[in-house]
Amino acid sequence: TEFVRNLINQFKTDGTLGGIVGGSLTQNGWVKYSNGLILQWGNTRGGTTVTFPVSFTTLFSLSAVQQYAGYLAQGAAVNNWSSSKFTANSSSENGHGNQYIFWIAIGK
Secondary structure (H helix, E strand, O other): OHHHHHHHHHHHHHOOOOOEEEEEOOOOOEEEEOOOOEEEEEEEEOOEEEEOOOOOOOEEEEEEEEEEOOEEEOOOEEEOOOOOEEEEEOOOHHHOOOOEEEEEEEEO
C-alpha cells in the first residue's frame, strides 16, 4: 500500500491526476485543478465590470447569457476583457437593460 500511496502523491504533485487544488463553490466562484486549469463562474447586472475571483495567465473562453423575465435569452455581451476582469452588458431591448447576466470563464 505504501507504493500506491507514493504513486498517488506523485500524481498529485506533477498534475497528472487532475484533482482540485483550490476553489470557492459560491455564486461567483472558481475551481483550480492541479494541471493548472481554472474554471470560474458567476452572475452580475448588465453594465458592470466583473473582476475574476482568480486572475488568469491565459483566458481560453469567456461566455455570458442574459436573463430576462425568468428565461435565459440572447443579448449579453462581454467587452474590455482581460486576464483579470471584463465588462458585462445586457441588451436594452424594450427598455429592459441591466438585466442579470450569467457568465463562465475557462483558462489557466
